[in-house]
Amino acid sequence: MRGSPMEKPATPVKRLRRLLTSExxxxxVLSLLRRSRKLYAYELDAAIEKGFGFRPNKIMxxxxxxxxxxxxxxxxxxRERRKYYALTAKGxxxxxxxxxxxxxxxxKL
Numbered sequence: 001m002r003g004s005p006m007e008k009p010a011t012p013v014k015r016l017r018r019l020l021t022s023e024x025x026x027x028x029v030l031s032l033l034r035r036s037r038k039l040y041a042y043e044l045d046a047a048i049e050k051g052f053g054f055r056p057n058k059i060m061x062x063x064x065x066x067x068x069x070x071x072x073x074x075x076x077x078x079r080e081r082r083k084y085y086a087l088t089a090k091g092x093x094x095x096x097x098x099x100x101x102x103x104x105x106x107x108k109l
Contacts, residue, residue, distance in 0.1 A: 021054045025064045026073075028052055030095040033074060033087040040082045041065055 021028075028048050032039060039047065041061055049055040065085060068074045073091030076083050087095075 017054075021052070022056055022060065025056055025060055026068055027095070027098055028056075029061070029064055029068065029085075030073065030087060030091050030098075033085060034092060034095060038084045038086045040084050042082075 025048075028051075029044060032044065032047050032051065036047075042058075044061045044065075045055055045058055065074065065076075068091065069076055069085070071090075072088060073094055074085050075088050076085050078084075
């Protein structure tokens with residue numbers, strides 16, 4: 001049966017999944033922050049797995065958080081020994097642009 005969950009995906013599909021998940025982790029982080037308002041880094045891997053079906057490496061999450069904050073897409077604040085992250089207006093705009101791009105792309109595919 002074609003396309004069954006037990007069928008092993010073709011190599012190009014595996015590459016596509018990797019590119020759309022781990023290599024674009026920023027999309028998932030911004031999306032979760034939009035929904036949850038504030039999260040701390042340690043809980044992001046489990047939240048991504050629950051919401052999107054893959055579990056990223058914790059180190060990659062910290063790298064992405066650092067870059068997103070440096071670009072002004074998120075902001076952080078310490079509360080009770082934890083650093084919480086929140087989406088900025090600039091981050092919300094970037095997420096909206098990315099979502100629009102994916103919608104446009106999916107209709108063309």
